[in-house]
Amino acid sequence: MTQTDPPFTATMFQRRRVPGWAVNGALLGLVVVLWFIGKAFDKNLDPYYLDLLLHIGIAIILAVSLNLINGITGQFSLGHAGFMAVGAYVGGVILKHAAPQGAAVPVMFLGLMILGGLAAAAAGVLVGVPTLRLRGDYLAIATLGFGEIITVVLNQIESIGSYEVGGSAGLHNIPITTNFFWTFLAALICVVVVARLVYSQKGRPFFAVREDEIAAAAMGVDTTFYKVAAFVVGAFFAGVAGVLSATLSGNLDPAAFGFVRSIEIVMMVVLGGSGSITGSILAAAVLTLLPEWLRALESWRLVIYALLLILMMLLRPEGLLGNRELWWTRRRLLAVER
Amino acid sequence: MPLLEISHLGIDFGGLRALSDFHFTLDQGELVGLIGPNGAGKTTVFNIVTGVYQPDAGDVRLAGKSIVGLKPFRINRLGVARTFQNVRLFGGLSVLDNVLIGFNQSVAHGFVGTLLRSHAHQIEEHLHEQQAIELLGTFDLLDRLHDPARTLAYGPQRRLEIARALATRPKILLLDEPAAGMNPQEKIDLMNLIAMIRRKFSVGLWLIEHDMKLVMSICQRITVLDHGETIAVGSPAEIQENPKVIEAYLGSPEPA
16 A cells, blocks of 8 residues: 555456446347257268267266356256256156147147256256255265266156156156257357346345355345355256257156266266366267267277366366356456556 | 343353353444453354354343344344455455445345345345445555455455445454454554444444454453453453453462
8 A cells, every 4th residue: 555656546446337228139139049050960970970979068067067067156066957857757757648739739738848957957956955054065965866876866756647658667758849949049049148247236145155155244245145046046957958968869868867977977077177067068079079079989989088187177277267168258348557 | 221231141162051041232323342261151142142153141232122032134134244354255255345245234125126126126236236336445455456365365355254244234343363463554554444444334333353462452342261261341441450351361360
């Protein structure tokens, strides 16, 4: 405080702002573009590549939603596949029971995505509230337990009333209703919601909870609310991803939602950079494509895959983007010349 | 009615009396010190006032209303902000974001407005950003706006922590050993800074500090704690003369 003339003054900082309606309009435009791309892809693209694209879209939703819980709010969860399973089974069981026809398909599918998301969000509350007292390793183990309970329960249920669930044999021949447009619309909404949420005054406390809970509370942050909110929003989108994945292959197997699936999603978050939304998107794409690229190596595939991950963590332990975003330079307030 | 009124406050830690029958008042614009040897219970008082610990006896009243039993975030929202003995910044977040989080409770629009980037949202974001920059300018931190808080030197970290606490718009600011670990020049800067906070922000300041020169030269009143007991209350001159205080700090003159 002793310098005579500070090098910067408050009036030197300005930000050029884009009005909200312009950004919202552009996003709506992007939805229309997605619809046309979807139309073209569904007709002309090789089914193998289309399938790969849809898997990437689902992986993006899973990674970004887990990033909100693990990377941004700092609540290490290993139960994301459990939330996904809740959504997948809600969607799959209802579709199998009553397959819609014609014009009812998109309406019902949209409704099911929301319903699957809400069911998973309810599970998010169930997991979020009791685990509030747990931190670090203990939270990880508790959420892992939740994920395992979900798969065990799904293994046991053959049917609920006249609704077939399938038990350990799995649920098969679910009508395939997903497509490029639905998957990437859901991914777009997930990314926009999470990004807008956390990069705002309303959502900045998510980061504060990760950094220092005691200091956050001393700054008036309701840490309980933000922790549960992270679980609820994260679980909601995991549920949506579940509905999409159930209707992508048409088959559901409880074993597919176990511990390994959760770890795969955690890997995407860590590889992309914990706390970086664009990093999660990037890593979701890379980790979905990598096993495909390595197919030529045949039985060496898994070894090379694992080695690449180890190398990556050795060379860049903070992940691809660290805690930065691709658009970071635009978000900065820069001092303008006097 | 004083802004902050503490009466008969006491707390035990597993049978150990950490604080007993503590009385205190603080009004807006006052600057009051709390001193005592290590382990006297000074930070314990701050932790009770801010809701981190629950007292076993007594009451803490803010503008006449008891705040005992409220959660720390509620107490902050009622107007009590603090800094920590061992700086607790949001280390991975930028200097600007640290202060912006301090403003979080002033946000008037809801989550829907945030998600839709409504007009109210944009106006408030802009307002808070400007206020944060102004505050950081006051604390001479503008040159490091986008750097992670943990990369700052010790002195600036202390300043940022005070700026962040002031962003919550407190009526009372508790400073827990702000001069700890500072060199003599930084201590002089800190004294000027505290004087400036008193002038510019209408807060009551309550200060825990080990540096006697600093406490004696800026505080109006001082409370001295030793083993959880209040051994002296008075002006700096009175405290310096008080034999009990001298004994607590230097030991008894006769061999026990």
